[in-house]
Amino acid sequence: MTLSALARGLNPPKGFVDASMVNPAPDAISLLGGVPATELLPTDAVRRASAQLWDDRDAGRAxxxxxxxxxxxxxxxxxxxxxxxxxxxxxxxxxxxxxxxxxxxxxxxxxxxxxxxxxxxxxxxxxxxxxxxxxxxxxxxxxxxxxxxxxxxxxxxxxxxxxxxxxxxxxxxxxxxxxxxxxxxxxxxxxxxxxxxxxxxxxxxxxxxxxxxxxxxxxxxxxxxxxxxxxxxxxxxxxxxxxxxxxxxxxxxxxxxxxxxxxxxxxxxxxxRLFTGYDEIVRRAADVYRERAAVLVDALRSQLPGVFDVREPEGGMFLWPRLTDDSIDPTALFRRVVAGGVIYQPGEYFAASPQRSTARHLRFAYADRTPDELREAVRRLARAFA
Amino acid sequence: MTLSALARGLNPPKGFVDASMVNPAPDAISLLGGVPATELLPTDAVRRASAQLWDDRDAGRAxxxxxxxxxxxxxxxxxxxxxxxxxxxxxxxxxxxxxxxxxxxxxxxxxxxxxxxxxxxxxxxxxxxxxxxxxxxxxxxxxxxxxxxxxxxxxxxxxxxxxxxxxxxxxxxxxxxxxxxxxxxxxxxxxxxxxxxxxxxxxxxxxxxxxxxxxxxxxxxxxxxxxxxxxxxxxxxxxxxxxxxxxxxxxxxxxxxxxxxxxxxxxxxxxxRLFTGYDEIVRRAADVYRERAAVLVDALRSQLPGVFDVREPEGGMFLWPRLTDDSIDPTALFRRVVAGGVIYQPGEYFAASPQRSTARHLRFAYADRTPDELREAVRRLARAFA
Missing domain, CATH: 3.40.640.10 (Type I PLP-dependent aspartate aminotransferase-like (Major domain))
Structure with missing residues (x-):
């Protein structure tokens, strides 16, 4: 095998990427990925856009x-x-x-x-x-x-x-x-x-x-x-x-x-062909994510008071709570939480420098989880702390 | 501007690529591109496949x-x-x-x-x-x-x-x-x-x-x-x-x-979702291209007898006739032919070595031209030789 230097420089998946590929237990709640909520994907709008495109012979051919x-x-x-x-x-x-x-x-x-x-x-x-x-x-x-x-x-x-x-x-x-x-x-x-x-x-x-x-x-x-x-x-x-x-x-x-x-x-x-409805698609998604972020923040604050330093997100898909108790081992915590049925990205995967540990953080992606799933995830998380 | 060596090594379009981007006169017949015939593109099958996909909520979401x-x-x-x-x-x-x-x-x-x-x-x-x-x-x-x-x-x-x-x-x-x-x-x-x-x-x-x-x-x-x-x-x-x-x-x-x-x-x-009809799509295209190749070869042989060394293609989209008369200047010919309303790729664009000239050849792409267009293209070509 003779690979180029470029190809040899590409590392196999590990840490973050690897964890993204983990298939957690069927009943586990995944807070892994920064992906949009499936039910918000605009399949109806796409169905209409598709019909419009393929019914128009010239546009379809183009x-x-x-x-x-x-x-x-x-x-x-x-x-x-x-x-x-x-x-x-x-x-x-x-x-x-x-x-x-x-x-x-x-x-x-x-x-x-x-x-x-x-x-x-x-x-x-x-x-x-x-x-x-x-x-x-x-x-x-x-x-x-x-x-x-x-x-x-x-x-x-x-x-x-x-x-x-x-x-x-x-x-x-x-x-x-x-x-x-x-x-x-x-x-x-x-x-x-x-x-x-x-x-x-x-x-x-x-x-x-x-x-x-x-x-x-x-x-x-x-x-x-x-x-x-x-x-x-x-x-x-x-x-x-x-x-x-x-x-x-x-x-x-x-x-x-x-x-x-x-x-x-x-x-x-x-x-x-999705432009007409685009702003509405985005607004609806932002509304849903606002609610989900709030549910997650509230649940963490009420069920695990003082455990995390939590800030309300202003947008996007991620919460980045920090463990306040320095005696907690984040790796052991991660193992307990996964065993308890929740999976997330441990902060250590996001460290760009070995000097500056991010391991006291957890990354929770809330966008593609329902409020009920988020509340249940926090309940399971709380049990891992109990 | 600070470009990487990789980016600096990428040449701007010239010759072949450049010619592919030429917009010939509106009534010119283009034999430039190795592209499928527009009327053979399976828009009806795609319309059906699309409806099938977007009517299936789970498949659409996936x-x-x-x-x-x-x-x-x-x-x-x-x-x-x-x-x-x-x-x-x-x-x-x-x-x-x-x-x-x-x-x-x-x-x-x-x-x-x-x-x-x-x-x-x-x-x-x-x-x-x-x-x-x-x-x-x-x-x-x-x-x-x-x-x-x-x-x-x-x-x-x-x-x-x-x-x-x-x-x-x-x-x-x-x-x-x-x-x-x-x-x-x-x-x-x-x-x-x-x-x-x-x-x-x-x-x-x-x-x-x-x-x-x-x-x-x-x-x-x-x-x-x-x-x-x-x-x-x-x-x-x-x-x-x-x-x-x-x-x-x-x-x-x-x-x-x-x-x-x-x-x-x-x-x-x-x-x-196009697999079911795929063989039929391909068979129909091959039939059409067989006919077009034959029309082009016949027209060249009958209207410009002896001018080209022409071989029947066994498939694909290209004819690669060679000028038999070494006294013809292919660059001057290309100019005359384009002025006469036909555009093609001159053979010189395909030369991989300066030693081995391909300039005595012309590349005609016949797949996306109708038999009538191909016959007319050869008539115009013949006029350029007259």
């Missing part, structure tokens, strides 16, 4: 043909209008991970260093391996990615190709990057000649607090904004988008053309 | 969710049965180009040499740039890729990471690799430790002659067999597959998981 590498013009237009950018800066992708990997392969040199959230979405470290495994972990604090910390490291001579952060409803730590820090981060990128990769899959799912805006990203030629329809219309589409600085559009297109030519015309034709 | 990186088990099973391999060797891709690029990134080291057909499908050279631009051109002769030639080069010490060929209805030169040479090629790969990349998009579209089989590829752990539904069900799906040696399945999956997670669940759910 959907079965090649289409531009940048994406359907109408789809790009709609996205651009919502993002407040020129249409030529939007590239349709096969979902968020595809957008991340396109960005990484385009701008991160083999072996270069990339600053990443700490704690970090482990899927990004995984994607990053197509170019490098060298990271500079940057603490995520109450108002997001610690830009000051990064500035200090850069001032002392460290150099990075990119800085990766999840600006809205951070995965795993819930927090949102403040507007001021968004601007400070792109200013830093312009000064030190790196790219910001802003990974924003849950951005549409805000249900409390104040939107911090994306103008900072969209006004800088050093920011790549990554998004997807996976969390709203469903991950099965594999349709997302990038907002790129103009000078990166052609390099990204050259790469994506070679990787997979273009995003499925069938899917783009269907997704754009 | 289609909107994440699915395995390897592909839908039922889809892989069906493909495996037809290919005569174990299901675990089949990986569902986002079409043929995706399969090629996954193979290249997995097994071709940066800067390594890859033996390629000469003439060659230029899209492969384009894909190959994600790893290398070093090629060893191997002549394509009457019974395909010249395995003897490659053997001699290897015997004199040349080393390659892979050998790329289109075994069935070669693009552009129509020929089919003989069964004996398929075996000889994989024997060589085993002996000299390289991989065969067999790119087979038109394999299902045989309408004459004898199938040369794929057992040689499927019996060797040095052969990667690349296929797609693009030429039968339509390129808009972006669904294809790889048959891999077992030891390459996990490396390819690790890469594809990072590149785009998995092929759209929506598309896989729809494509597998």
């Amino acid at each position: 959907a079965l043909r090649y289409s531009p590498a940048h994406g359907f013009p109408t789809l790009r237009e709609w996205i651009a209008a919502r993002e407040g950018v020129e249409e030529n800066r939007v590239v349709v992708t096969n979902g968020g991970m595809h957008g991340l990997t396109l960005a990484v392969l385009t701008i991160v040199e083999r072996g270069a260093t990339v600053a990443v959230d700490d704690p970090v979405f482990p899927g990004f470290l995984w994607a990053l391996e197509v170019s490098t495994s060298q990271t500079l972990p940057v603490p995520v604090v109450d108002d997001g990615f610690d830009v000051e910390y990064l500035a200090e490291r850069l001032a002392t001579g460290e150099r990075i190709a990119a800085a990766y952060t999840v600006p809205d409803f951070h995965n795993p730590s819930q927090v949102t990057l403040s507007a001021a820090k968004r601007q400070a981060l792109v200013d830093l990128a312009e000064r030190y000649d790196f790219y910001v990769i802003a990974d924003d899959p849950n951005r549409a799912l805000r249900f409390a607090g104040q939107d911090q805006g994306v103008t900072a990203f969209h006004s800088s030629d050093r920011a790549i904004h990554v998004n997807t329809f996976s969390k709203t219309l469903g991950p099965g589409w594999r349709v997302g988008w990038l907002v790129l600085p103009e000078h990166l559009v052609e390099p990204v297109i050259r790469l994506r053309n070679r990787l997979d030519v273009h995003t499925s015309s069938v899917n783009q034709a269907l997704v754009e | 289609a909107l969710r994440y699915s395995p990186a390897h592909g839908f088990p039922t889809l892989r099973e069906w493909i495996a049965a037809r290919e005569g391999v174990e299901e675990n060797r089949v990986v569902v891709t986002n079409g043929g180009m995706h399969g090629l690029t996954l193979a290249v990134l997995t097994i071709v080291e940066r800067g390594a040499t890859v033996a390629v057909d000469d003439p060659v499908f230029p899209g492969f050279l384009w894909a190959l740039e994600v790893s290398t631009s070093q090629t060893l051109p191997v002549p394509v002769v009457d019974d395909g890729f010249d395995v003897e030639y490659l053997a001699e080069r290897l015997a004199t010490g040349e080393r390659i990471a892979a050998a790329y060929t289109v075994p069935d209805f070669h693009n552009p030169s129509q020929v089919t690799l003989s069964a004996a040479k398929r075996q000889a090629l994989v024997d060589l790969a085993e002996r000299y430790d390289f991989y065969v990349i067999a790119d087979d998009p038109n394999r299902a579209l045989r309408f004459a002659g004898q199938d040369q089989g794929v057992t040689a590829f499927h019996s060797s752990d040095r052969a990667i067999h690349v296929n797609t539904f693009s030429k039968t069900l339509g390129p808009g799906w972006r669904v294809g597959w790889l048959v891999l040696p077992e030891h390459l399945v996990e490396p390819v999956i690790r890469l594809r998981n990072r590149l785009d997670v998995h092929t759209s669940s929506v598309n896989q759910a729809l494509v597998e």
